[in-house]
Amino acid sequence: MTILCVRFQLPPMYEAALPGLLGLLEEFTPVVQALPPDGALADLRGAERYFGRTALELASVIRVRALALHGVDCVIGAGPGPMTARMALREARPGRTRAVAEDEVREFLAGQPVVALPGVGAKTARTLCEYGLDTLGRVAAAPLSTLQRLVGARAGRELHEKAGGVDRGRVVPNAVSRSLAAERPFTRDELDPGRHRRALLSAAEELGARLRALDKVCRGLSLTVRYADRSATTRTRTLPEPTAHSPALTRAAYGLYEALGLQRARVRAVVLRAEGLDPAEQAAHQLTFDPVDEKVRRIEEVADRVRAKFGPHALMPGTLAA
Amino acid sequence: MPGFTHLHTVSGFSLRYGASHPERLAERASERGMDALALTDRDTLAGSVRFAKACAKAGVRPLFGAELAVTPPAAAPAPGDSSVRRDRLRTPVRGGAFIDESTPRVTFLARDGARGWADLCRLVSAAHTADGLPRLDWEDNHAGGLTVLLGPDSDVGRALAAGRPDRAARLLAPWREVYGDALRLEAVWHGRTGTGPGSLRLAARTLGFAAEQRVRPVLSNAVRYADPGLGPVADVLDAARRLVPVDPAKGLDSGEAWLKDQGAMLETAERIVEAAGFRRDTALRLLDQTQTTAAECLVDPEDDLGMGSVHFPEPHLVGAGRRTAQRALASRATAGMVLRGYDRRREYWERMHHELDIIAHHGFASYFLTVAQVVDDVRDMGIRVAARGSGAGSLVNHLLGIAHADPVEHGLLMERFLSKERVVLPDIDIDVESARRLEVYRAIIGRFGAERVATVAMPETYRVRHAVRDVGAALSMDPAEIDRVAKSFPHIRARDASAALEELPELRQLAGEKEKYGRLWELVEALDALPRGVAMHPCGVLLSDASLLNRTPVMPTSGEGFPMAQFDKDDVEDLGLLKLDVLGVRMQSAMAHAVGEVERATGERIDLDAVPDGDPATYGLIRSTETLGCFQIESPGQRDLVGRLQPSTFHDLVVDISLFRPGPVAADMVRPFIEARHGRTPVRYPHPDLEEALKGTYGVVVFHEQVIDIVSVLTGCGRGEADRVRRGLSDPESQGRIKVWFAQHAAARGYDAETIQRTWEIVEAFGSYGFCKAHAVAFAVPTYQSAWLKAHHPAAFYAGLLTHDPGMYPKRLLLADARRRGVPVLPLDVNKSGVAHRIELVSDSGDVKGAPKGGKPVWGLRLALSDVHGISEAEAERIAEGQPYASLLDFWERARPSRPLAGRLAQVGALDAFGANRRDLQLHLTELHRGARGGRGDQLPLSGGRRTASAGLPDLTEPEKLSAELGVLSMDASRHLMDDHGTFLKELGVVSARRLREVRHGETVLVAGAKAATQTPPIRSGRRVIFSTLDDGTGLVDLAFFDDSHDTCAHTVFHSWLLLVRGVVQRRGPRSFSVVGSAAWNLADLLEIRREEGLEGVAARLAAPAGNGSGAADDGDAPARRRLAGSDGLPAPAGSAARDPMEERTIRMPTGYEMHPWADLRPAGEGPAVGRKLWHQSPGSAG
Known part of the structure; x- marks a missing residue:
């Protein structure tokens, strides 16, 4: 019962506040793992002894501090391992931390739906439910070989172990989220490809600027198009080289968009997500003899500085200004 | 001032394009002082007949035309050009491709009478042979009798808009080659800027181009709607057609495309000629050219469309050989006499000759032979076939084998069907097995040839639900929201949307958020009754001579590819085309299947048509009211009536079916009949002379035939005339005249004033409501047959029903x-x-x-x-x-x-x-x-x-x-779905349907079950009553909700699948009872609460106000009303319910019967529960 899973109740689109909140957790333990967009895992094994309080008591302290310092409420689940902590979070409410003790893990798991298990996505959950394995108790009761026939050899074994309460995960400290997203909603059903591209351009510019501000590059880009009927299409593409260069991101975004070939689809929003973030200094960049490329990058650098000084709207592509 | 004629006008029949009905256009043209008006709908002539009739009424000369998409002549394509473009087009991952409307459109006007109309029909038919949207190939684009207008949307117009007069000249050449002097260039100004369609510059360019090319120009306004201010409606229609939302940034309708008057058009002409650089008075010449073009188009609705004349298939096709049709008919009828063994009976011979005389008088012999031919063909295919309708009253039909029942024996009259006095086309309907209806169509087409046969169109018009959906989609509303709003409405007319919001209790919640939807309601009402699609009429088949395709545009139906005339069933009658109704009756298919199953499994062959009459087991079944699945007597109302009437002979069934019609129920013919039948009141006749006619129905007038007999006996006017009189009874104006005439003639024949007065009261009250006995006899045959099957071969009967889905x-x-x-x-x-x-x-x-x-x-x-x-x-x-x-x-x-x-x-x-x-x-x-x-x-x-x-x-x-x-x-096959809820229902103390039979009258009970059917039929008191049937596994419970409970119950009843209802038991006989509901809950919700929160939760739910939260259902005067409620289950007049806003809005029927405005509609919600909606979805359930 030494791992806490914390979810901050951030208003949507406030990912930027997460690093500050992680700092709050790091005051208790160095072993903090961010779960973007609004959560974190913290390993309090050392802290319990250091502060002389149980993890549950520390949880209350964390909540109080988050409210006092940042004005953000949080929900906390506690358990012996990261998996149980995350699952306990589902039953927690603000002010009521759900803690699962070591010896009651199996019992607790047995009543949980499969979809609650970290690592079980919508598809696996659907498969399992189709065969009547809708709770983890039933999954644990099913023969291993049957599980492996259902979801594959490795996934089946892992599922079986997890459902049996074996938690092999650890809290891995890392600083920031591994992806960034920019969303552009439309006020009405938008069919015009011109306006779609404009939204993509603006989102790609924003992503580029945010990546460069963090000194990161991304390895891939994913485009999610949301439609009026609340369904969505998502496509992902790996970039030719890791980059934070706005024109490169824009090109990739346009490529993703063209591949959808949308005509009459009623688009309500486009979301662009930069994935696979790495530090910029580790990125390789293919040099060319074309001087234009370098010039563009240098202009971008200058533009970033101008924006830093005069605000984000000081400089922008012509199509967006119109 | 010179006159002006709009040569380019579309009506609502241009699907999702025109915004006004043809009648409205004709009226407006007349009001605005125009002498002529053209109707040039897109791809269709379907509005022509209504338009012609409306024009005749408004005193305007109609011009007929159509606007068609024409593929330009194939120029030598640049190598590789088209293939490159096709490669680039991706299939969209979502939402589908755009509707391709890029083909240039041209307006054709019929000019030379019948020839012009025939050309027009041919072109429209040819355009519909293309795949996808209708499109006329250049090869088919030639006609001698048409005038062609090349407007802004034509290829020539588009070249001009693009600033390419050279290209326009090149494109004009092939048109000139085909149409020569009949070609016109059409200038349109809608006040738009730029050079696109509707701009002043394009209009001026068109005019200049016309002068340069020496083609005559005309002025038009490309009319889409009759009145100004309908631009937003046109936008919604555009959006609905293209399946995209309205986009203000992409340009909206100009709002100018209305039926402008002559002054406005003169101004337009002046602006255009000035812009084109001509002198101002040239405008008069432009209008003059337009008038001349209009004057040349001479198509007369009577002579050239063939309205008012009749066309039967040629006699040699219906077995007449070289004889005349009349002689062939006479000899076939005589042969039928011998065959059926009537040749020794004088009355039959007299009747036959009498009927043949009438047929010869009208020249309808070909018609009878045609129907007989079709029936023979169908029977040869081994398909069950039966005649229905008044045609069964004709002996000749019986002799030809069209109708089964012997009209002389059943007392059916020829005059109800056809008489010398009647001048309309008679109609004979035939019923066939529904599953094999299309086979029958193919056989008819095979027999007469595709050039003589076409099915009839049925325009689908906007009603409120579709209008909400289309307008909502055009306005970019959330699809889930649209769906919710649309489903809240009963199936009413679109124009009643606002009124319904204000008045219907189940819409109260929606009315509260009415403002949220802004322009939605206004636009929904504007779409009212506009056609939104065309489907094949489910039973009409046109049969004509070889000239059919010259008089009717034909298009293939979407599924089966049958030729379908664009006219609907009313138009077809006006055009004098012979229509035969071939109805697919599912019960016939179900019975055929049942008989087939019995033969397959046991080897026993059943001949349903030879089943002995008077079978006690069958009538026992009918009297027990367990008639689910039996033809015509399975509805809740019928089960109730059957229970009270207790039929024991075939004649009783005929009467039962005739009584269960809106008219007889409304006119309260049921109660006197039941009372007299069970001997509770003596049988009375107004006069002993009428005993003959009224004996069979205990002195109550039930059948049309009886009214005809009464009138003819008392006045001695003959049955043909009497039938005419009967038809006049439904019109209050002629009723007055008939009364005087009736009194005079009856008095002349020596009847005393009191008899005349009493008889007249009966005739007046029941005359227009009675039912045609020939219909009822035709219906009662399958009713008896199906009940017989249910009584003797139940398993096979259910197998047949389930296989052919019998409906109700x-x-x-x-x-x-x-x-x-x-x-x-x-x-x-x-x-x-x-x-x-x-x-x-x-x-x-x-x-x-x-x-x-x-x-x-x-x-x-x-x-x-x-x-x-x-x-x-x-x-x-x-x-x-x-x-x-x-x-x-x-x-x-x-x-x-x-x-x-x-x-x-x-x-x-x-x-x-x-x-x-x-x-x-x-x-x-x-x-x-x-x-x-x-x-x-x-x-x-x-x-x-x-x-x-x-x-x-x-x-x-x-x-x-x-x-x-x-x-x-979609069925609970292993056990009844209510079985699982037994414990909870026991906790609640719910009474099962079986136990309900023993409950006393007036006791308050709880009932529960799955909703099977919900109706709001018209009833005598003019109030709205919701009738619903619950099924709980032990039987059916019929519920009625009167309007004092609608506030709390209506929404729940319409929108839930499982219901728990509190109500009071009403008994009207040993087998006849129902529950008058006072409160209703969604049982599925309660079960959920029971499972999750236990009984306390249920109690909390029941303590909360029911329905929309407007308080408990039982108000003070409800019990009193229940006591007053009439013994036939209809509500008593509720004095204290006077606050009811519906009071003022009852619809008065011609004979004083009042109908609630929202009665007789398919109610809100989604109809009876089927399949998974009845069951909670547990996470473990698959699929």
Whole structure:
């Protein structure tokens, strides 16, 4: 019962506040793992002894501090391992931390739906439910070989172990989220490809600027198009080289968009997500003899500085200004 | 000032383009002082007949035309040009492709009378032979009798808009080649800027180009709507047609395309000629040219369209050979006399000659021969066929074999069908098996040839639900929101949307948020009754001579490709085209299937047409009111009436069917009849002379034939005249005249004033409401036959019904009825089930619950493969052919079901024979499927060959099995779905339908069940009553909600599938009772609460105000009203309900009967519950 899973109740689109909140957790333990967009895992094994309080008591302290310092409420689940902590979070409410003790893990798991298990996505959950394995108790009761026939050899074994309460995960400290997203909603059903591209351009510019501000590059880009009927299409593409260069991101975004070939689809929003973030200094960049490329990058650098000084709207592509 | 004629006007018949009805256009043209008006709808002439009639009324000369998309002549294509473009087009991952409207459009006007009209019909028909949207190929684009207007949307106009007069000149050449002097260039100014369509610059360029090319120009306004201010409606229609939302940034309708008057058009002309650089007075010449063009177009609706004349197929096609049709008919009728053994009876001969005289008088002999020919053909194909309608009253029809019943014996009159005094086309309808209706159509087309036969169109018009959907989509509303709003409405007219919002209790919540939707309501009402699509009329077939295609534009129907005339059934009558109604009757198919099953299983051949009359078991069944599934007598109202009337002869059935019509119910003919029948009141006749006519119905007028007899006896005017008088009775104006005439003639024949007065009262009250006895006799035959089948071969009867889906009730209700009547329902089994429902001997396969003891074999009903959700015909046939299967593998390999289908079969237990539980079977199927795809060969995880190995998965629980049955079969096949809720219902103290029979009148009870049918029929008191039927496994409970309970109950009743209702029992006879509801809850919600929160939660829910939260249902005066309620179940007048806003809005029928404005509509919600909606979805249930 030494791992806490914390979810901050951030208003949507406030990912930027997460690093500050992680700092709050790091005051208790160095072993903090961010779960973007609004959560974190913290390993309090050392802290319990250091502060002389149980993890549950520390949880209350964390909540109080988050409210006092940042004005953000949080929900906390506690358990012996990261998996149980995350699952306990589902039953927690603000002010009521759900803690699962070591010896009651199996019992607790047995009543949980499969979809609650970290690592079980919508598809696996659907498969399992189709065969009547809708709770983890039933999954644990099913023969291993049957599980492996259902979801594959490795996934089946892992599922079986997890459902049996074996938690092999650890809290891995890392600083920031591994992806960034920019969303552009439309006020009405938008069919015009011109306006779609404009939204993509603006989102790609924003992503580029945010990546460069963090000194990161991304390895891939994913485009999610949301439609009026609340369904969505998502496509992902790996970039030719890791980059934070706005024109490169824009090109990739346009490529993703063209591949959808949308005509009459009623688009309500486009979301662009930069994935696979790495530090910029580790990125390789293919040099060319074309001087234009370098010039563009240098202009971008200058533009970033101008924006830093005069605000984000000081400089922008012509199509967006119109 | 010179006159002006709009040469380019579209009406609402241009689907999702025109915004005004043709009648409105004609009226407006007349109001604005125009002498002529053209109707040039897009791709259709469907509005022509209405337009012609409206023009005749408004005093405007009609011009006929059409606007067609024309493929330009194929120029030599640049090499590789088109293929490159096609490669670039991707299939959209979502939302579909744009509607391609890029083909240039041209307006054609019929000029030279009949020739022009024939050309127009030919062009429109040719345009509809293209794939996709209608498009006229250049090869078909030639006609001698047409004038052609090349407007802004034509290829020439587009070239001009693009600033390419050189290209325009090149494109004009082929047009000039074909149409020469009949070519016009059309200038349109809608006040737009730029050079596109509707701009001043394009209009000026067109004019200049016309002068340069020496083609005559005309001015038009490309009218889309009759009045100014309808621009937003046009935008919505554009959006609905293109399936995109309205986009203000993309340009909206200019709002100028209305039917402008002459002054405005003169101003327009002046602006255009000035812009084109001509002198101002040239405008007059432009208008003059337009007028001249209009004057040349001379098509007369009577002479050239053929309105008012009749065209029958040529006599040689209907077996007349070289004789005249009349002689052929006479000899066939005589042969029929001999054949049926009437040749020694004088009355028959007299009647036959009398009828032949009438037919000869009208020259309708070909018509009778045509129908006889069709009926003979159908019978030769082995399809059950029966005549219905007033045609059954004619002896000649009977002699020709068209009608079964002998009209002389049943007292049916020829005059009700056809007389010398009647000048309209008679109609004979024939009923055939619904499943084989299209075969019949093909046979008719084969017999007469595609150039003489066409089906009839049926325009689908906007009503409120579709209007809400289309406007909502155009306005970019949330689809889920649109769906919710649309489904809240009953099926009413679009123009009543606002009124309904204000008045209907079940819409109160929606009305509260009315403002949120802004312009929605206004636009919805503007779409009212505009056609939004065309479908094939379900029964009409046109039969004509070889000139049909010259008089009617024809298009192929979407599914079967039958030729379909663009005119609807009223137009067709006006055009004098012979229409034969071939109705597909599902009951006929169901009975044919039942008879076939009995023969297959037992070898016994049943001839339904020879079933003896007066079978006691059959009438016993009917009197028990357990008539679910029987033709015409299965509705709640009919079951009630049958219970009170207690029929015991065929004649009783005829009367019963005639009484259960809106008219007789409204005119309160039912009660006196019942009273007299059971001897509670003496039978009285107004005069002894009328005893003959009224004896059969205890002195109550039920049939049209009786009214005809009464009038003819008392006035001596003859039956033909009497029928004319009867028809006049429904019109209040002529009623006054008839009264005087009636009194005079009756007095002249020596009847005293009191008799005349009393007789007149009867005639007046019931005359227009009675039912045609010929209809009723035709209906009663299948009624008796179906009841006979239900009484003697119940399993086969249910098999037939379930296979051919008989309509009124959902299938699961029939299944419940079958269980109640002791017919074992056998589950689906791939080794035993057929494509259709079958019967199976079960008496020696173990003890069957509910089966009668004794030596009689018990037949069970085996469910059909075709009822499995998503099964294709080919798959079902393949499975049935491969039976039996030894193992799962065998089944998989030989039947080759699709993976989802196999999964569904496993879920409902159709594969249980192969061992293992249903989930294990699923897993094996998945692996078989994977194996088949991966090509891994025969490596199969099955043990021991035949049996399937267990994989250790949990089996479906009982509720899951039921849920799967509802989801896959839409039926609760293994047991009744209410059975599972027994404990909770017992806790509540709910009374079951069976026990309800013993409950006393006036007691308050709780009932529960699955909703089977909901109606708001018109009733006598002019109030709105919601009738609903619940099914709880032990029987049916009929509910009525009067309007004092609507505030709290209406929404719940319309929008829930499982209901719990508190009400008071009303008894009207030993077999006749219903429950008057005072409060209703959604039982599914309560069950959920019971499961999650226990009884306390339920109590909290029941304590909360019911319905929309406007307080408890029982108000003070309700019990009093219930006491007052009439013994026939209709509500008593409620004095204290005077606050009711509906009071003022009753619709007064011509004879004083008041109807509630919202009665007789298909109510809100989604109709009766079927399938999975009845069941909570547990996370473990599959599919």
